[in-house]
Amino acid sequence: MLNPGMQRARVPLSSPPYRRLVIKVGSAVLSGKEGRRRLLAIADQVAALRGEGREVVLVSSGAVATGMARLGLTQRPRTMPGKQAAAAVGQPVLMQLWEQAFAWHDLKVAQVLLTAEDLAHRHRYLNARHTLKTLLEWGIVPVINENDTVMVEEIKFGDNDQLSALIASLVAADLLIILSDIEALFDADPRHNPQARPVRYVEKVDAEVLRMAGDDPNQVGTGGMRSKLLAAEKAQAAGIPMLLLPGTRPGVVLQALQGEPVGTFFAAGQRRYSGQKLWLSQLPKPAGEILVDAGAARALREGGASLLPAGIRGVKGSFGVGEAVRCLDPRGNLVGVGLVNYSSAEIERIMGAKTRDLEAILGYKHSDEVIHRDYFALASELAAGGFG
Numbered sequence: 001m002l003n004p005g006m007q008r009a010r011v012p013l014s015s016p017p018y019r020r021l022v023i024k025v026g027s028a029v030l031s032g033k034e035g036r037r038r039l040l041a042i043a044d045q046v047a048a049l050r051g052e053g054r055e056v057v058l059v060s061s062g063a064v065a066t067g068m069a070r071l072g073l074t075q076r077p078r079t080m081p082g083k084q085a086a087a088a089v090g091q092p093v094l095m096q097l098w099e100q101a102f103a104w105h106d107l108k109v110a111q112v113l114l115t116a117e118d119l120a121h122r123h124r125y126l127n128a129r130h131t132l133k134t135l136l137e138w139g140i141v142p143v144i145n146e147n148d149t150v151m152v153e154e155i156k157f158g159d160n161d162q163l164s165a166l167i168a169s170l171v172a173a174d175l176l177i178i179l180s181d182i183e184a185l186f187d188a189d190p191r192h193n194p195q196a197r198p199v200r201y202v203e204k205v206d207a208e209v210l211r212m213a214g215d216d217p218n219q220v221g222t223g224g225m226r227s228k229l230l231a232a233e234k235a236q237a238a239g240i241p242m243l244l245l246p247g248t249r250p251g252v253v254l255q256a257l258q259g260e261p262v263g264t265f266f267a268a269g270q271r272r273y274s275g276q277k278l279w280l281s282q283l284p285k286p287a288g289e290i291l292v293d294a295g296a297a298r299a300l301r302e303g304g305a306s307l308l309p310a311g312i313r314g315v316k317g318s319f320g321v322g323e324a325v326r327c328l329d330p331r332g333n334l335v336g337v338g339l340v341n342y343s344s345a346e347i348e349r350i351m352g353a354k355t356r357d358l359e360a361i362l363g364y365k366h367s368d369e370v371i372h373r374d375y376f377a378l379a380s381e382l383a384a385g386g387f388g
Contacts, residue, residue, distance in 0.1 A: 018174040018257070020136075021049065024059040024164035028181035029247035031065045036097065038248060042179070043101035045253045046141060050107065055136045057171055058143045059164040060098065066090030091145065098143050108140045113147035119166055120285040120324065122339070129170050136171075161227040165234035165242075169278060176235045177256075178228055179247025185225065185264040187212055202266045205233040236269035238278060280324060280337050280377040288317025288344055289326045290370070297329035300336060301378060306369035307338065309358065312351035319344045321366070327376075338376035341367040 023046065029038055046056045064083055067090025068076065077083045095111050102109050112132070118124045135142045146163055161178060168176040183190075184198035202209055213226035228244055235242040245252045245263035256262050292300070296311025307327065319325055320343050327335040342350065347370060350361050359365040 018054065020055045020057075020171060020173045021175050021177060022057045022059060022164055022168040022171065022173045023177045023253065024160055024179065025061060025247060026160070026178070026180045027061040027065045029179050030060070030062040030094075031069070034248070035062075039097055040101050040104075041250055042247070042253075043098070043105065045251065047102070047105035047107060048254060049257075050105075050139075050141075056141060057132065057136070057167060057173070058098070058141060059160055059167055060094065060143050060145055061160045062094050063087040063091040063145055066094045066097075094145075095143065102141060110135050110140050110142050112142050112144045114144060114163070115147050116285045119170070120287070122279065122322065122324075125170070125279055132167075132171050159227050161231040162234070165231040165238075168235055168240050168242075169238040173240055176231070176240055176242040177253060178231065178242065178244050179253070180228065180244065181246070181248055182225065182228075182244070183246045183263070185209075185212060185229070185244060199264055200261055202232070202264060204269065205229050205236060205266065232266040236266060239268050239270065241268040242266040280339070280375070286326045286337055287319035287323040288315065289328055290315055290340075290347065291328050291330070292335065294330055297327075297335050300327065300376065301380070304373055306373045307371040307376070308355060308368065309347070309350040309353045309370055310355070312347060312370065315344050315347050315351065317344060325371075327371070334379040336376055336378040338371035340371055342370055 023042075025039075025042060029035070029042075046058070049056055064076065064086045067086035067088070068074075070089050070093055071086065073086065077086055091111075091113075095109070099109050112128070112135075114128065118128060132142055144163070144167055146160060164176060164178060167173075184200070185202065186196040186198055188196040190196040199212070210226065210229055213224065213229050232242045232244070243256055243263055243265050245256055249255075249262070252262055290307070290312055291314035292307065292311050293313050296305075296307060299305035299311070300307060313330075317325070319340065321341060322339055324337055325340055326337055329335050340347070346362060350358055350370075353361055355368045358368075
């Protein structure tokens with residue numbers, strides 16, 4: 001949803017007290033002959049923000065690209081082992097560059113490598129949050145990247161745009177900033193349409209806005225404009241505004257925070273959930289699926305009910321007690337995501353049964369509900385793009 005009246009207005013950033021920021025730096029910003037200079041310039045800006053009393057978490061792409069440069073590769077590896085090997089070479093070099101850049105400002109950095117699986121398990125999610133909170137309290141700049149050296153399709157976020165949105169939610173950021181080689185969101189593809197105009201303000205990421213995105217990623221990264229819009233959508237669902245900025249432009253973060261009309265500002269949406277339901281709403285990889293009948297789907301969607309064994313018709317995947325699973329209606333549509341009180345093996349034994357019969361079937365009973373309503377997030381409230 002665009003607000004035409006805001007297209008030429010100053011981005012509304014100068015007055016809110018954005019104390020905690022997540023800044024994602026794209027591979028294209030850090031690659032090439034100017035990459036080192038840009039990295040130093042970003043560190044300078046982060047140091048300036050720290051001097052203003054703000055906290056900053058960096059999400060840094062570039063491990064694969066840095067590894068390619070160190071290995072003398074001219075093309076991005078096509079195979080997963082090739083990408084993992086390039087990342088293994090590049091990640092320590094990338095961290096050394098960040099460490100040296102911040103050392104000029106007497107700031108320390110910490111490396112944090114994550115996979116989607118780390119955030120899909122509640123206790124690991126909380127461990128990551130506590131670690132990042134402690135690093136910020138100690139005045140250290142966390143530098144986060146996807147753990148490219150071990151990632152496979154089943155455990156990858158997709159790209160660091162998505163990771164940065166999840167990290168912003170994880171640390172309860174006041175603002176997410178994505179630095180890219182893209183100037184802004186345009187109302188048409190500027191590579192093919194010279195009349196394309198930058199969109200300075202987006203109230204809500206909807207179908208109209210998504211149509212503006214091209215699907216082509218840049219040559220050194222994995223994300224494109226659509227990926228950035230999906231990240232903005234995740235951030236909006238968590239009540240966090242996002243700013244897309246040209247990371248190749250010197251001083252752009254400080255300029256934007258002073259209210260200069262650069263990049264594209266995505267307004268914060270109304271926060272739908274908090275705590276455990278917020279985690280569920282942005283879960284990158286649920287552990288399995290439960291198929292429910294029409295009555296159970298309706299009760300979950302319209303009645304705010306818990307999921308009982310009687311309404312279950314099937315189970316897909318293998319998962320344990322306390323893991324997050326998707327609930328699908330008879331047509332395969334997502335009803336929502338919740339935390340289960342029974343394992344997949346137990347649910348297969350009790351599905352379709354009455355609550356009063358659970359103990360007789362299993363020899364014990366954890367709970368009357370397979371998923372309690374307090375630990376269930378409806379699909380209609382979920383951020384798009386998080387469930388694949």
